[in-house]
Amino acid sequence: MIGAHVRPxxxxxxxxxxxxxxxxxxxxxxTTMRLLRALFAxxxxxxxxxxxxxxxxxxxxxxxxxxxxxxxxxxxxxVPGQPLWLGLAIEHxxxxxxxxxxxxxxxLPTTLQxxxxxxxxxxxxxxxxxxxxxxxxLMNYGYEGRLLLPVKVEVPSGYAADTLKVKLRADWLxxxxxxxxxxxxxxxxxxxxxAFAARAADFEAAAAAKPRPLPDVRATATVxxxxxxxxxxxxxxxxxxxxxxxxxxxxxxxxxxxxRPARWDGQRWTVRVPLSxxxxxxxxRMDAVLAAAGEKAGVRVGFDIAGAWPAPGTTPKPAAMPAxxxxxxxxxxxxxxxxxxxxxxxxxxxxxxxxxxxxKVLGFASHADDRxxxxxxxxxxxxxxxxxxxxxxxxxxALRAGGEQLGWGFQLQSPAVIAVLAALFTLIGLNLAxxxxxxxxxPSSLASLQARHPMVDSFLTGVLAVAVASPCTAPxxxxxxxxxxxxxxxxxxxxxxxxxxxxxLPYLAASLWPGLARLLPRPGAWMARFKVxxxxxxxxxxxxxxxxxxxxxxxxxxxxxxxxxxxxxxxAWALGTPGIGGIGRAAFGAIGVLSLAAALSxxxxxxxxxxxxxxxxxxxxxxxxxxxxxxxxxxxxxxxKPVFVDFTAAWxxxxxxxxxxxxxxxxxxxxxxxxxxxxxxADWTRRDPAITAALAGFGRNGxxxxxxxxxxxxxxxxxxxxSVREVRDALARL
Amino acid sequence: MxxxxxxxxxxxxxxxxxxxLAAAAVGQPAPAFSAVDTSGKTVSLADxxxxxxxxxxxxxxxxxxxxHYDSANMPATQKNAVAKGAVWLTINSTHSGASxxxxxxxxxxxxxxxxxxxxxxxxxxxxxxGRAYGARTTPHMYVIDPKGTLAYVGAIDSxxxxxxxxxxxxxxxxxxAVAEVVAGKPVSQPATQAYGCSVKYSD
Numbered sequence: 037m038i039g040a041h042v043r044p045x046x047x048x049x050x051x052x053x054x055x056x057x058x059x060x061x062x063x064x065x066x067t068t069m070r071l072l073r074a075l076f077a078x079x080x081x082x083x084x085x086x087x088x089x090x091x092x093x094x095x096x097x098x099x100x101x102x103x104x105x106x107x108x109x110x111x112x113x114x115v116p117g118q119p120l121w122l123g124l125a126i127e128h129x130x131x132x133x134x135x136x137x138x139x140x141x142x143x144l145p146t147t148l149q150x151x152x153x154x155x156x157x158x159x160x161x162x163x164x165x166x167x168x169x170x171x172x173x174l175m176n177y178g179y180e181g182r183l184l185l186p187v188k189v190e191v192p193s194g195y196a197a198d199t200l201k202v203k204l205r206a207d208w209l210x211x212x213x214x215x216x217x218x219x220x221x222x223x224x225x226x227x228x229x230x231a232f233a234a235r236a237a238d239f240e241a242a243a244a245a246k247p248r249p250l251p252d253v254r255a256t257a258t259v260x261x262x263x264x265x266x267x268x269x270x271x272x273x274x275x276x277x278x279x280x281x282x283x284x285x286x287x288x289x290x291x292x293x294x295x296r297p298a299r300w301d302g303q304r305w306t307v308r309v310p311l312s313x314x315x316x317x318x319x320x321r322m323d324a325v326l327a328a329a330g331e332k333a334g335v336r337v338g339f340d341i342a343g344a345w346p347a348p349g350t351t352p353k354p355a356a357m358p359a360x361x362x363x364x365x366x367x368x369x370x371x372x373x374x375x376x377x378x379x380x381x382x383x384x385x386x387x388x389x390x391x392x393x394x395x396k397v398l399g400f401a402s403h404a405d406d407r408x409x410x411x412x413x414x415x416x417x418x419x420x421x422x423x424x425x426x427x428x429x430x431x432x433x434a435l436r437a438g439g440e441q442l443g444w445g446f447q448l449q450s451p452a453v454i455a456v457l458a459a460l461f462t463l464i465g466l467n468l469a470x471x472x473x474x475x476x477x478x479p480s481s482l483a484s485l486q487a488r489h490p491m492v493d494s495f496l497t498g499v500l501a502v503a504v505a506s507p508c509t510a511p512x513x514x515x516x517x518x519x520x521x522x523x524x525x526x527x528x529x530x531x532x533x534x535x536x537x538x539x540x541l542p543y544l545a546a547s548l549w550p551g552l553a554r555l556l557p558r559p560g561a562w563m564a565r566f567k568v569x570x571x572x573x574x575x576x577x578x579x580x581x582x583x584x585x586x587x588x589x590x591x592x593x594x595x596x597x598x599x600x601x602x603x604x605x606x607x608a609w610a611l612g613t614p615g616i617g618g619i620g621r622a623a624f625g626a627i628g629v630l631s632l633a634a635a636l637s638x639x640x641x642x643x644x645x646x647x648x649x650x651x652x653x654x655x656x657x658x659x660x661x662x663x664x665x666x667x668x669x670x671x672x673x674x675x676x677k678p679v680f681v682d683f684t685a686a687w688x689x690x691x692x693x694x695x696x697x698x699x700x701x702x703x704x705x706x707x708x709x710x711x712x713x714x715x716x717x718a719d720w721t722r723r724d725p726a727i728t729a730a731l732a733g734f735g736r737n738g739x740x741x742x743x744x745x746x747x748x749x750x751x752x753x754x755x756x757x758x759s760v761r762e763v764r765d766a767l768a769r770l
Numbered sequence: 771m772x773x774x775x776x777x778x779x780x781x782x783x784x785x786x787x788x789x790x791l792a793a794a795a796v797g798q799p800a801p802a803f804s805a806v807d808t809s810g811k812t813v814s815l816a817d818x819x820x821x822x823x824x825x826x827x828x829x830x831x832x833x834x835x836x837x838h839y840d841s842a843n844m845p846a847t848q849k850n851a852v853a854k855g856a857v858w859l860t861i862n863s864t865h866s867g868a869s870x871x872x873x874x875x876x877x878x879x880x881x882x883x884x885x886x887x888x889x890x891x892x893x894x895x896x897x898x899x900g901r902a903y904g905a906r907t908t909p910h911m912y913v914i915d916p917k918g919t920l921a922y923v924g925a926i927d928s929x930x931x932x933x934x935x936x937x938x939x940x941x942x943x944x945x946x947a948v949a950e951v952v953a954g955k956p957v958s959q960p961a962t963q964a965y966g967c968s969v970k971y972s973d
Binding site: 141142143144171172176207209213215216217287288313314315347 | 796869
C-alpha cells in the first residue's frame, strides 16, 4: 500500500549507478531525505485509515442514547467532478428518536455545521424518508434505529493536499419520553488519492431511502378554511388503495396530528390536510414527502397552492371524511319524506307522547256536538306540531351553520336539558296522577284564557307534544333524522315538516272524523282512572332520563336530580292539591321551595361534572372494546388491521338494543376475534365534536352508526338495526 | 295557564343546549379556563378580565425550559411583564403518569428556586387547558390582550436551540409582544413557530 504511493523516482535516483566523486555525498543525502520524507508522508495513512483521533474531535461520539459517527464515501477519492459524500451516521438506542427537517409539533431537526477547506461546498442534508412518531395527541416526524444523513460536497479543482480534513459540529435532539439535546465535534481525514468507501452500504441505503422525485406526477392543491385539498396523479401504481402518509417539508403551516381524510379513485389520490391552528405562513408553493405505509422509500412532490389562505384567526373546521364509496346510498327526498311521515305517526305510540295525546282525544267525547270546533282544533294542533318541528330543526341547522358540531340528539347530550325534561315529565305525570291540578297552581285569569281561545290552546298543545316527543325521536329515529339534517336546508326542513305531519295525523284524523265521538265510550268515572294510568308511562320516561343523566354525570348527579324532582313534586302538591287551606298551602309551599333550593344546590355543580369523574362508560375492566379515536383508527388501518367502530350513545335505545343483542352474540364476537378485528366504541352520550365530525364524514348526523373498515378501501356502513347475519356476512367478506 | 308553563319549559330546554367551540389562534378570543394553582387555590382566566395575560407552558424536566430558567431569562421576562401590569400564568400540563411529573409542592419549590415570578403557577395534569389552547411544546407562549383576544402565540424567542448562549442574541418575542399590547400597538410578530419538548399529555 505504501509502496503504491511512494514514487519510485527517489529510489531510482538513490541507486542509480554513478561516480563517487565529491558531489556524491550531497546527492545521497538528498535522496535519503526524499525517501525519508516519502516514508513520513506515508505514515499518517497507516495510522489513520480507520477513524482518527485528531485534536478537534473524533469521528465518533457516543452517548447513552445514540452512537453518532462522521462518515464519508469517496469511491474514486477526492477528485473534482466526482461525487464526494459526507454524512452523520446515527445509531439510536431502542425507542429513542431524532427529528426530520420538519420535526412536527415539537422537537428540532439535527443540524450539521461543516468546516472544510476553501472551495469545498457542502450541500444540504439529503434527508431520508421520515416516519411518524405520535406522542399522545401530538405528532412528530423523525427517525429511529439506524440513520445516515448524507451531504453531497462539491470538490474544487486544484486541491493540492494529500488529505482532506473534515470537521463537523453536529447538534441533535434525541427524545424518548424525555428530550436530551446532544451534540458533538467530529473530525475525519480523508485521503485524496485513494478510495474511501468503507461505509458504501450505509450510503446506498440512505440513497434508497431518500424520497425520489416523480417525473410524471401532477399535483393540484387548493386551500380553504377546512384545510389544504390535494389531488395527486402519477403516484407509483403499486400504491393505489394503500394508506399514504403525508409529510409536509415546511413546519408551521399544516396540522400534524389531526387525521387527514384521503381516498383513492383509481390512480388518483385525494387528501384534505387540516391547517395548523397556529399557522405562521401562507406559502404559494409547498413540497411534501409521501410514503406508502410499510414502504421505506417515499416520493417527493411539489405543488403550487391555489385559493386564498384564510385570514389568521379564522377557526379551521375539522376536516370530514370524504363520502365513502361503500356507504348506504342516501335516500331520495321522496322516500325520506315518506319515512318521516310514517315515523311521525309511530311517535304517537311513544310513552312520552301517548298519555298526553290519548287524553286530548278522549276529550272529544265531551265536545262531540261541536264538530266545527273540533276540526279547527285539530288543524290548530297540526299547525302547532309541524311548526314546532320545523322550528327545532331550523334551530339545529342554524347552530350547525354557525360552526357548532351538533347532531340530532343534541338536546340529550346536555345534562342540563335532560334535567329540565325530567322535571317537565315528572310534573306532567303528577298532574295525570292527580297529585295537583293546574287550575289551583295558576291564576284563574289564565285558566279562562284557555276557555276563550280553544284554538290557541290546541296550537300550544301541539307545541307541547313536540317538546314531549323530541327526546323520544332521538332514541329511535336518530340516524334517519341525522341524515335529514345533512340535506340542503329546504329539504331538511321539509323532512321535519313531514315528521310533524305524521305525528299530528292521528289527532287530525280523529278531530275530522265525525263518527269518532260516537265510537268512544261515554265519559264516566273510568276516565279518571285512565288518566292516572297514563301517569305511569310518563314516570317510566323519567326513569329512563335519570338513567341517561347518570351515564353522563354519575350516580351522584342522578341522585341529585331525583332530589330536585322530589322537591318539585312537593311544591306542586303544596300549591296544586285541592283542599288545603291558605296557611297550609303557604307553609308547605315554603318548605317545598327551601327543599328545592337545597336540592338544586346539590345538583347544579354535578351538571358540570366532566367525563373524567363520570363512571367510565365503555371501559369495563377487560372489555374487548377500545375507546375510539380518529388517530388510532388511522394507525390501525395503516398497520393493515380491520376495525369495527360502534358509534353509540346512552340515550339511544336502538344502540342499546343492538349492544345487548347482536353485539353481545357469541358467534359474532368469535368472528371478530377470528379475523383480528379491533373493536372500538365512540360514545356520543355527551357532546363530542370529534365524533360529530366523524359522523358527518359518513353523511350521518345521529347514532347508531356501525362502520366496518376492511384492510383497504372505504369503510362499510352497516344498518341501524344490526342483525347477527348481517355482521357475520360483512365479516366474511373482509 | 298550563300552556304558559309548558312553553317556558320548552324554551328552557332548547336554550340550554348551546355551547361554544374553542380555537386558540391569533385573533380569536382566548378560551376560558379554570385551574388549581400549586397552593390549592382555583384560578380562572375570567379573574383577570381587562388585563394583559401571558400564558407560559412549562415542564422543569425539559432542557429547553431549563435553558430559559437556569439562565434567568424566563424569570426576567416574567418580572418585565408583571412590572408592566400584565398577569403571568405558568401552566404545567404534564400528566401524572409521566416520568417528569412534579407534585404541586415540588413545582412551586422549583419555581421559587429559579427565582420565577409568575402571578400563579397552575396544575393542568388532565391537560384540559393545554388542549384547549393547542399547547404543543414547553415552553409555548401566549399573550392575551385586555379585550380577551389572543395577540401572540408561539416561541419565547427567535433561536430554537438548547444553548443558553443564544439567548443574548435572540429576539425575545414575549417581551416584544407584551410591550406592544400594553402600549396599544399592533403586535409586529403575532405568530411564531414554538420550539421545545412536547407537552406530556396523557394518550
